Amino acid sequence: MKTKVLLLILLFSLAPINSINAAECEIACVDVYTQDGQLIFEARKGSGPKASAAPKPVTKPKAIAKPKVIAKPKPVIPKAVVKPKVSTPKKKQVVKKSAPVAVVTTSLSDRLSKSLPTTGISYQPNFHPLINVPVYFWNDMPTAFQSKVDLIGEVIDVTMRPSFTWAFGDGSFKSTTDSGAPFPHGNITHTYSNPGTYPVVLVTTWGGTFTHNGVARTITGQIRKVTALTITVVAAHTRFVN
Template structure:
């Protein structure tokens, strides 16, 4: 009974495996997209690297020999002989072309901005944002193969006071307040933003996940001050 269920499960996986899970290596070209050293690496290869033997017929005529007879008292007619040219077959070996290439793509880097720009106050929300897009797309033509790459970033803010905020929003200036932070004490804080990129690529109608992620850090320094009390009559 257990073996029967296992066979049914294997048959179900085989029949209903999506096209995105099929490796492109089974087609005319093998492509792959992955990350390395915070870069997008795109590789493509086609051709089996073997050799194709072609036969070409080359007609090489054999030189016709000259007949010579010693002189005799009577004229003796020369004997005519027919010579057929020899046909030689020459083999020409042509190695098949093995194409491969490797491309490197970089994702955008972020610049941090905040409001108010000059000496924000304690206990007042500070608005933060960066200039990264929410979608990075690139179409690559490599050894005649078209590959579409798409990545989206996630954002991890560290405000410098021990608090962390994670979001999929890059933020925006006022009046947008999707990314804000309120400091409780005056001081100079080092703000860091880690943008983590991941996504997929499409080739010959099949969509596959890009192996690995890309993490790009950005930094900013903010000085927060306390508000002075003013007494009036």
């Protein structure tokens, strides 16, 4: 008995949720997410595709009553031979049935993908940086990426912001939301202790929100872009001066 009561409660509690979701999707369903390094926009209107057959009623012809024929007495004629009446069979009327008309509820949907900006790596001094001297790093990535998309009449506003992880090639890392700048305004610097050639890797991670009908939601997933270069650091020559 308790099991049946719980099942009934569960069914009644789920029914309104399903009806609400269906009603919302009939107005508009919008989603923004990331896939294969791109930003994906999707919009849909309507609850279709659905098809239902609505057969029309078959109209039968009305039966018309025929008047009765009263046979009048014929005069008796001597030696007259009466031929028997030959009745011809009536053709049956064929009633054509109309085919059912399919009523289809259609839905509108559209999908759009966008690529985010890429960047390069710059550093200073750009010719043979010296050991024990700070090297300034930066990139030209904008602080935010904004886009407005119109899909099947639904306007979606997107704002994406980057964060950066630097790997300087000698085991040192730095995470920041600053793009950096040249000397003397840059905040991303690194000092190498030993001469050599180092691979510098920059990982840019994009995340953000989208707004539809005044409601802001988080974009599902993130986009990562990788940029790399090599830098050669040299030792300064020592000269003794009297």
